[in-house]
Amino acid sequence: MSEQSGRESVLDFLAVPVVRLEEASGRVLFTNAAARALPFSLVPPTAVSDGEGAPLPPEQHPVTRAARGERLEGELFRWATPEGDHTFVVHSRVDRSRSPGVVTLTFQEVSPWRRAEEDLRRALGARDTFLSVASHELKSPITVLQLVLERLQRGARRETNLSGSQVAERLEPALRQVRRLGVLVQNLLDVSRARNNHFVLERERFELGTLVREVCERFTEQSRQAGSTLVVEDCPPVQVHWDRMRVEQALSNLVTNAIKYGAGGPISVCAGLQGGTVSLRVEDRGIGVADGDRERIFNPFERAASGHRVESLGLGLYIVREIARAHGGTVRVSGREGGGSSFTLCLPVEVTEVASE
Ligand SMILES: Nc1ncnc2c1ncn2[C@@H]1O[C@H](COP(=O)(O)OP(=O)(O)OP(=O)(O)O)[C@@H](O)[C@H]1O
Ligand SMILES: [Mg+2]
Structure with a gap:
């Protein structure tokens, strides 16, 4: 086995797709098993976008850039397929011990991490919104409660002969707010219980x-x-x-x-x-x-x-x-x-x- 084919059979064992090209011409010399197993081609003319999904012109294709002798150091690129997008971190190296030089590119897929990052970002955003809504929600019953009680206190000072039913009537909006606060706090408690798997049933x-x-x-x-x-x-x-x-x-x-x-x-x-x-x-x-x-x-x-x-x-x-x-x-x-x-x-x-x- 030649040194070259020995190296390539080792590359076939790698889970990371690898592509080797002739420098300048960009002629593909070798693709390892992981690259061949992909349902799309990593090399031109397959179109590619940058890490944010903006389409790139053909001369900015990472394989074309690497063939020109540029060294890629972990840049993100995205390939779109009907089944979904695949994002790869691309590295390249040129071996000029031979002529023409041989360019090796590695493509490490990061789509699952990107998706997890997006989910996390979304969850954090939802939590931030929640915090502002929750504080607003907790604040407004307290404001109403305070107003009602202050009015009742003023009334009691001025009208010394307030009847029981008048007091009960004036307390009604305060009680409504207390009930609302109770529900809010209960919901918050339940969420933290459910999140910590402490939802114990009493059947x-x-x-x-x-x-x-x-x-x-x-x-x-x-x-x-x-x-x-x-x-x-x-x-x-x-x-x-x-x-x-x-x-x-x-x-x-x-x-x-x-x-x-x-x-x-x-x-x-x-x-x-x-x-x-x-x-x-x-x-x-x-x-x-x-x-x-x-x-x-x-x-x-x-x-x-x-x-x-x-x-x-x-x-x-x-x-x-x-x-x-x-x-x-x-x-x-x-x-x-x-x-x-x-x-x-x-x-x-x-x-x-x-x-x-
Ligand atoms: N019967 C429904 N019809 C239409 N949309 C609904 C209905 N029930 C829930 N939703 C939608 O689902 C969302 C989540 O409902 P959920 O009960 O979890 O929260 P909420 O009603 O917004 O607030 P909370 O129940 O905590 O006071 C609601 O904000 C609303 O957009
Ligand atoms: Mg609801």
Whole structure:
């Protein structure tokens, strides 16, 4: 075996694609197995972009530059394929012990790291937005609370004979704000619990219909104020073995969303039982969820662009998903014919131990 072919058979073992060219002419002398296994060609005329995806003219192709004798030191280039982009860090060296010289290029794929970096950046961005929204959300009930209490104090000083019912009436907005603060803080606590896998279930046996009707009754007034009617449809008589408080919380989050994003249209809640799994469905006729948002709205701090309100942290559906997971179940959203959205929470009647990830 010649020294040359011996070296090339070693290069065939490398997981990193390698291409060897004749200097100046750019004639390809050798491509190793990793380069040949790629579903596209690394060498011209295959078009290439820079690391940010801006198309490069043919003379800026890394292989052309290396053939001209330029030394590439870890520059990023991107090859587009119908299946997705591939980003490589390219290095080149010229061996001039022979004439013409031999250029060796290595292409180290970094696409998975780039994607991970983008995801991380996105998650950090979402967290920053969350922090500013969360502080705003926590601040506004406190401001209202302070105003209400100050007014009550002034009133008590001026009108010494305030009746009990007058005090109770003036305290109502303060209580509303305290409840809102309570929900916010509870959601924040739940998110940190879910993230640390500390979502422990306290299971009990109870009748499904009672829970569904109780939750919906609790929201009747709120949905009426939003112009919606909230109707409980079918509910099979079934004993379930779940964490009652958690499932109430999950259903409440779905109903709250239906009220918030339901555009004042009718909201229906129904339950079904099939093969040991209960499906709880909450449907509204509001703004709906775009196809592209149907996965990400279940991630923490994520809010779909449309229908965004300040009064929303993007935590509700994440908590629903974690509650579903802890019960060995799932939650998903689909479109409703005629507009709106349909959220389905599927939970096995009997929860077996669910291993935490
Ligand atoms: N029924 C729905 N119809 C249309 N869009 C919805 C519906 N439910 C949720 N969404 C979208 O999904 C996003 C995430 O919902 P999620 O319940 O997690 O957060 P939120 O309602 O924005 O805030 P939070 O529940 O923390 O107060 C919402 O911001 C909204 O854009
Ligand atoms: Mg919500």
